[in-house]
Amino acid sequence: MSDVSWPLWEVFVRARRGLSHTHVGSLRAPDAAMALRNARDLYTRRQEGVSIWVVPAAGITASSPDEKDAFFEPAADKVYRHPTFYQVPDGVAHL
Amino acid sequence: MGHNCKIDGVEGVQVFRGVVLQVLAWGWCGCNTYLVYGNDFPGPDGGLLGEVEAAEAALRDAAERGLAGAAGRQGADEATLRDYFTAVIEADQKIEPRDWMPEAYRKTLIRQIAQHAHSEIIGMQPEGNWITRAPSLKRKAILLAKVQDEAGHGLYLYAAAETLGVSRDELVQMLLEGRQKYSSIFNYPTLTWADVGAIGWLVDGAAIVNQVPLCRCSYGPYARAMIRICKEESFHQRQGYEILHTLSHGTPAQKAMAQDAIDRWWYPSLAMFGPPDTASTHSEQSMAWKIKRFSNDELRQRFVDMCVQQAEILGLTLPDPDLRWNEQRQAYDYTQPDYDELMRVIKGDGPCNRQRIEHRRRAHREGAWVREAAAAYAAKDRVRQEAAA
Ligand SMILES: [Fe+2]
Ligand SMILES: [Fe+2]
Numbered sequence: 001m002s003d004v005s006w007p008l009w010e011v012f013v014r015a016r017r018g019l020s021h022t023h024v025g026s027l028r029a030p031d032a033a034m035a036l037r038n039a040r041d042l043y044t045r046r047q048e049g050v051s052i053w054v055v056p057a058a059g060i061t062a063s064s065p066d067e068k069d070a071f072f073e074p075a076a077d078k079v080y081r082h083p084t085f086y087q088v089p090d091g092v093a094h095l
Numbered sequence: 096m097g098h099n100c101k102i103d104g105v106e107g108v109q110v111f112r113g114v115v116l117q118v119l120a121w122g123w124c125g126c127n128t129y130l131v132y133g134n135d136f137p138g139p140d141g142g143l144l145g146e147v148e149a150a151e152a153a154l155r156d157a158a159e160r161g162l163a164g165a166a167g168r169q170g171a172d173e174a175t176l177r178d179y180f181t182a183v184i185e186a187d188q189k190i191e192p193r194d195w196m197p198e199a200y201r202k203t204l205i206r207q208i209a210q211h212a213h214s215e216i217i218g219m220q221p222e223g224n225w226i227t228r229a230p231s232l233k234r235k236a237i238l239l240a241k242v243q244d245e246a247g248h249g250l251y252l253y254a255a256a257e258t259l260g261v262s263r264d265e266l267v268q269m270l271l272e273g274r275q276k277y278s279s280i281f282n283y284p285t286l287t288w289a290d291v292g293a294i295g296w297l298v299d300g301a302a303i304v305n306q307v308p309l310c311r312c313s314y315g316p317y318a319r320a321m322i323r324i325c326k327e328e329s330f331h332q333r334q335g336y337e338i339l340h341t342l343s344h345g346t347p348a349q350k351a352m353a354q355d356a357i358d359r360w361w362y363p364s365l366a367m368f369g370p371p372d373t374a375s376t377h378s379e380q381s382m383a384w385k386i387k388r389f390s391n392d393e394l395r396q397r398f399v400d401m402c403v404q405q406a407e408i409l410g411l412t413l414p415d416p417d418l419r420w421n422e423q424r425q426a427y428d429y430t431q432p433d434y435d436e437l438m439r440v441i442k443g444d445g446p447c448n449r450q451r452i453e454h455r456r457r458a459h460r461e462g463a464w465v466r467e468a469a470a471a472y473a474a475k476d477r478v479r480q481e482a483a484a
Contacts, residue, residue, distance in 0.1 A: 006466075025254055025323075026257070028263055034469060042247050042251075045243070046327075
């Protein structure tokens with residue numbers, strides 16, 4: 001077989017030390033080592049990163065945007081998770 | 096996160112190899128992403144790159160606004176889904192891969208993104224033709240980096256198209272079999288070194304004018320790919336302009352060579368914006384979907400208006416005796432390109448159509464053993480890892 005379809009990989013790049021890896025795009029490659037090399041050539045030609053992760057797209061479990069409301073609803077009514085929820089009496093310092 | 100650390104380690108070992116060329120190409124300009132990106136070829140409205148950045152900011156803003164009463168739920172009927180789709184587009188938000196979308200929207204995007212990707216891939220050939228004959232090591236390194244960028248653009252775009260449910264292999268096959276088109280401009284030959292300059296200045300220049308509005312396209316993956324591409328394109332245009340500037344300030348023979356290149360590339364570049372608005376078929380729907388934001392003629396005019404002053408500084412002439420400023424329109428009047436020629440070239444009858452597609456087929460064929468070897472190695476490695484586990 002001359003045209004074996006290569007798996008899809010998602011590419012994450014850390015732009016600088018101290019920042020988290022961010023999704024930059026995807027690519028096709030036969031294995032992880034080649035995916036890393038291709039990711040370097042494709043997404044960091046201008047020193048856009050100091051570190052790359054490649055993740056097989058098939059290994060990612062995604063929450064579908066279709067289910068958006070219900071899936072993220074539990075967080076909606078818990079405003080007490082934010083510091084702004086609380087009233088701070090006048091004159092309190094360092095809180 | 097032991098797994099992640101391992102990936103970091105592997106990456107560290109592999110990174111240095113490809114850097115050599117880039118240091119060659121960028122050594123004199125600071126080697127810094129911000130410097131490379133942050134300094135654009137000036138356009139009429141404060142710089143095209145400024146517009147790319149504005150599009151990027153708008154993308155972030157729109158994402159933050161959110162849509163009140165999101166109703167894209169599973170199980171909703173088609174009318175509800177369609178209303179939601181329309182609302183997202185009207186709010187200048189992005190449609191994302193797993194959102195519901197009309198079939199025609201999906202098909203239009205697949206066709207447009209695929210043709211765009213094919214153009215980047217075929218577009219490597221005219222300039223690739225001069226890599227071995229570039230006049231200096233510096234020019235050669237720059238041209239290599241430029242052509243490599245075009246390969247990258249093709250791959251970003253294939254990846255964007257794949258999010259719409261078509262595979263890259265299918266798209267590659269359609270190009271090889273001539274079932275999908277690429278930009279007609281790449282069917283013209285590069286006869287002299289000055290053509291490399293003219294392509295960078297005019298062809299990449301026209302591409303940028305075409306592509307900057309696509310940074311605001313309603314389909315998220317396409318818009319994001321275009322933002323990345325446009326940032327890289329400005330280097331392409333500048334390096335071309337610099338080649339022409341050097342030639343036009345060289346010997347009379349060099350200047351004549353530069354003029355000849357512009358004479359040949361000017362009208363085909365104008366034709367890159369497509370048929371005139373009066374003859375353009377599927378513009379209206381694309382406008383409504385916010386895939387397209389300006390008409391062919393609007394973009395063409397914008398390109399002409401930018402080029403006039405740039406040609407003056409080169410000391411070269413645009414080959415149009417009727418080119419003149421129109422005070423009333425606040426724009427240049429110019430001669431239209433030959434649209435019959437454009438149609439002939441699109442239909443396959445340009446100077447290099449056969450050569451371009453045959454070259455691509457051969458490259459694909461001759462690369463087959465590499466793809467096979469890589470797949471065989473990956474399979475062997477998998478077995479080995481399973482045995483060790
Ligand atoms: Fe490009
Ligand atoms: Fe380009």
